[in-house]
Amino acid sequence: MNKAEKNVHRDYKKGYPSPSLQRLPLYLRQLKQYQREGVEKASCTRIAQDLGLISVQVRKDLSMTGIAGRPKVGYNIDELINRIESFLGWDKQRKAVLVGAGALGGAILGYAGFVEHGLSICAAFDVDENKIGTSIRSCPVYSLDELEKFVEQNQIVIGIITVPQSVAQLVTDKMVKAGIRAIWNYSPVRLNVPSNVVCETVQLSSSFAVLSSKVKNMLAEERKNGEQLKE
Amino acid sequence: MNKAEKNVHRDYKKGYPSPSLQRLPLYLRQLKQYQREGVEKASCTRIAQDLGLISVQVRKDLSMTGIAGRPKVGYNIDELINRIESFLGWDKQRKAVLVGAGALGGAILGYAGFVEHGLSICAAFDVDENKIGTSIRSCPVYSLDELEKFVEQNQIVIGIITVPQSVAQLVTDKMVKAGIRAIWNYSPVRLNVPSNVVCETVQLSSSFAVLSSKVKNMLAEERKNGEQLKE
DNA sequence: TAAAAATCGATAAAAATTTATTGCTTTAAA
């Protein structure tokens, strides 16, 4: 590691293990499922079983939220849900805008789940004249030129980027200039943001790489076993 | 960890570190960028710098593919691209079907990048009469009833699931029955698949959880600093 | 042609994450 590399800006104060954070929504969904089924308490053993994990991991993950469980019984589901939601800040609505009203943008606007996560997408922006003035899933689409004004007037915190990679940095700069504090990036490029803005990039290809590797392993394994049979 | 937990089916022969696998598409994109710029060689130092990583990590990741670099020079870009692609099996097309021709399904069908990753989505399936018979981004949409026949006749390997969570397991079972060997799941539920089928789930909420945590940390940090100023 | 600089490859160390262990507490059953 050379001197320059040591100064790379990586995470905004890490705090909690990222793998644990990523499992929280999993727990949340399962807990809400229990709620619908009328169950009131859940143990780590039960949760782990239903999610294909192991109990200690669940226990450790949940302990991030400060919840206290009772031996032989488990956690109170309602309380646990509240704890997780407030831990993630999902108990209060955070206003967002989305730039890039294409297919992917539309899919995100259409995903009702995010509302439950405190994400309130107030408006979409695009440069396509055919889209400007319309609504996508009851979210108005405005001209990108109006982004800055809108963000300022409506105190928007989060910006979602669903534009082609060629313009992703441009859009980012506009968002930062307008006062956006957090960027959820669906384009595959690494965005440059100042240190007072946080950014999280969704890499759909990463997930496909993992699947591809599994497929390769599976096929290789089968070839090997096939050969063994021949011998 | 109890006895039951020890038998949980987790990964299909792990093999390579998942974080490393997930970074490969990142390298690939950057390398293709170099190609477009007419560059022929790249060192880990350079790649790391451009991606915000450190050189040793890049070197270790790339070593998975068996590439050999030259000191003081780096790797031949064309060769490295080939290595990564063949390592992931992206050098040959793998046929896929997609079930759930909604907004998210449409977005995936529309993402040209996957074609470069050897993913050839041959057909989409849905239960909506209005969609059946149409084409989404030049991909025909058929009735879900025809899934099994289509998969068998066309030797489809990969199934992509973009249906509501309530029917995700149902669709999975259909896919498995039809002979699908790998499932790329965009629904938030854990799918039950037999051990000869691999599965990878994309959790968009996970990414949002990480962003949310960063936002919380950022705001907390600012409050703290604000208080310090007052004192 | 020798010395210096860059960087690879391999190995070692450190850090992060997962899993195991232990003791204590609560509930339920004998």
Added chain:
DNA sequence: TTTAAAGCAATAAATTTTTATCGATTTTTA
């Protein structure tokens, strides 16, 4: 009322992943 079982909490161990170090190799410069 005692005993057994389940499960939380905390701590320790193991594993995985990241980062550092070192010697060797190639290129460039003096």
